[in-house]
Amino acid sequence: MAFRTWLLVFFLVVELSAFVLQCVDSKYIKYNTTSTIVPGKLNVHLVPHSHDDVGWLKTIDQYYLGSNNTIQGACVQDVLDSIVPALLADKNRKFIFVEQAFFQRWWREQSEEIQSIVKKLVSSGQLELINGGMCMHDEATVHYIDMIDQTTLGHRFIKEEFNVTPRIGWQIDPFGHSAVQAYLLGAEVGFDSLFFARIDYQDRAKRKNEKSLEVIWRGSKSLGSSAQIFTGAFPEHYDPPSNFYFEVNDDSTDSPIVQDDINLFDYNVPQRINEFVAAAVSQANVTRTNHIMWTMGTDFKYQYAHTWFRQMDKFLHYVNQDGRVNALYSTPSIYTDAKHATKESWPIKTDDYFPYADHEHAYWTGYFTSRPALKGYVRMMSAYYLAARQLEFFKGRNKSGPNTDSLADALAVVQHHDAVSGTEKQHVANDYAKRISIGYKEAEDVVAASLVGVANLTSKTGWSLQNKFQQCPLLNISYCPPSEVDLSNGKNLVIVVYNPLGWRREDVVRIPVINENVAVWDSSGKEVESQLLPLLDVSVEVRKYHVKAYLGKSPKTTPSYWLAFSATVPPLGFSTYIVSSSKRADATSVRQEYKSENRKTDTIKVGSGKLKLIYSGNQGKLAQYINSKSLVKETVQQSYSYYRGNNGNQTVKPQASGAYIFRTNGTHPIKSEDKATFTVLRGPLLDEVHQRINSWIYQITRVYKGKEHVEVEFMVGPIPIDDGIGKEIVTQIATTLKNKKTFYTDSNGRDFIERIRNYRKDWDLQVNEPIAGNYYPINLGIYIKDNSTELSVLVDRSVGGSSIRDGQLELMLHRRLLHDDSRGVGEALNETVCISKKCTGLTVLGKYYLKIDPIGEGAKWRRSFGQEIYSPLLLAFTEQDGHDWTKLHVPTFHGMDPTYNFPENVAIITLQELEDGKALFRLAHLYEVGEDKDLSVMASVELKKVFPNKKINKITETSLSANQERTEMERKRLVWKVSEEEEPKVVRGGPVDPAKLVVNLAPMEIRTFVIDFSY
């Protein structure tokens, strides 16, 4: 007892003496943070950053405001607020900010005083805005046009407010990296480098070993070195080396702070310097040159920026005093310039970084398909936004609205790598869809007003504006109130059909109607060929359920038919068609039911044009594809299967299939139900084959008389889960093609990349997941070929797909899973649709297109028809009551010179009136070098014919994101040394002669112009 008392007294005395010493001797230390690059030393570039997802576990608003913090303690407003004083406190400190959707919102809320401080921080380089799009877009499930649009939106804002152009691509979190990101959204926007974290774990190991994490990436075969970019994959992840993490109140990673008061306990400066030097040397061992980057931050950090900067100040001070390595405050720009200055030669990287796996059984290939309905919605709205901006341009932009800006904003944020990717929580997915829907509503008004404006140019009466154009965004579920009107009492339905493409187009338009005796006339009064197809029960059910679920009401009528007719539409213009009652009803399809009992016939032939599909009579299965024009005759089978989603109950390295990851526990073919009816509808325009595959898969196969491809519409869901097993639904198309493990998938809808099953070009692949590890993202299409034939499949949205066996292609159409895959989202991917509180699994409706060609002929269809899939005809409806519409209105509108038609290899991907009245105009060559014998050539577009009624005062070619002149961008571009031999000469279109105004485009070239018209 006595001893213990004595001990206590002893400790008290020691404690007190320490306290006294502290009071006497603690003093102000001025940390030296002035260090810059020191040649000859290992330079550790500390890059302070915060990774702020534009929606993931919380919605974008919740992340910005810091609400809903029980889900995740994250408040981006706090990050930005706390950065400003932290940077002002020491001019050597630096910070990068990435996500413009957050930054712009914050910026608008700041006082002029803060704005002027921030402008100074930006111009001094202390605060650098990099990447600069509205979000850090995904790279697998996004279309290149959406990537360009969302980047342009951010870059132009930065240019206007700060007069700077972002230099760095910072795609640190997306789950694999695309060729299009490197060459198009990297080099072509004028970036000097691109950085990211996530590459395959096997690839990473090899690259660390060979010091090839940093490369010169040539993403495009066609544009080669003219669009290459210095690229760095981080050695681990985008957070700091372990033990150098300093967010306040974050217990998850407890790094020791630098305790540099020698009079206090736990003084640790020597130890912390040693740890710093050791971590630096270890990274230097896998990096070329004596520059390494430390990413000092991670998700939603710097909410109290001072905690990080205080520690980094101390490290700079003491590490540089120590002198073994040199530490400095840096940015990716400073780092890139330092790398460039070394004159090192870099290895070349081609193709892309897909698929991404973070361990043997964790291939992030599920998200290529996750949330297929959201993916479909995004694609549909992307096309609508493109067309709406064209119509807005023709009419003249309305500054006070309505305009297309809110659709632009909604589409921009949904390109985020936890949005269209399908890896967000359900409530966040709903938030994105709601934003798009609100944006659409406004754009719909713009389109309607534009069409009225253009159509009324010759209107002699004052009745114009009461005839508002209506549109049908739910046409896919056969819901279109304006076309479902009773025409038997003499009413006429007017349909304006707008074509956003630069070439003339013929297509079959379909609308639901309630009358049987109807016919279609063109604006010259000539009847056009039409066909009625009965609306079958399955479609009526889907329509009824989803109209109630989405609109909260039941449809008033039930249409009996689809009316299909041939529309011919001029480029960048519209045609008008009139539907009215008619005694003639001979256009009704002939309906043939093939019941399984009496399917005695050997074969059933479908298609009345050049293309015929042969089905086996007794099984009702597709057997053959015959094209009498191209002379292709190929055995084809088409089927459905599901992969059983792995539930992750392994004892070693457990891994479930989930929103990100695809991991199967076996394949199950889905057999057609024996009693299933096989129905064929035949008519003058098209034949349809209706097949109920099982109680939750229905399929319609269409063969158009005038087309040589097959259109397949699928309806999948609700996927049953009552057996406790999650399912991933695929469709397979099997042929006899000998493709030798090789197939091709597109990069973001643009370049096709060769894929070889169970093989990677960059390393010796250890195959652990023979199915999931061979999946690739598809935005445009997938194809295989052998010596004589090619089989192509094009898609209407982003999906995952592969060729798992020779001759075969497969697409994953839908997934419903019951387990979380442990990558953060914390929810199983189990989507439902609800009416009131009653929910059922989500049904997905979509299309894919199939064509078989002689070898060398497939590209024409994939590229030119692919663009038509992306940009469908836009339909608007109004009623004609007593007046003759076509006499009083412009029935045919030509946005361009009526004699002009774009070459088949060029698309207008942007035509938009900017806020300052100038026009943003982008053209894309659709073909790669060597892809097609006729169309992989230099193409030219005559601007005088594109804008016949306007005088072009000035035309300026810009970077892809329209934030700087192209010549300026080229002048600034860093030239890098590469370690490999010369490449073939790269061809590009030359400068535009202001007198001739002809734009030349080389294969795969996209050219962006800002045009100043004088009126």
Ligand SMILES: [Zn+2]
């Ligand atoms: Zn992220």
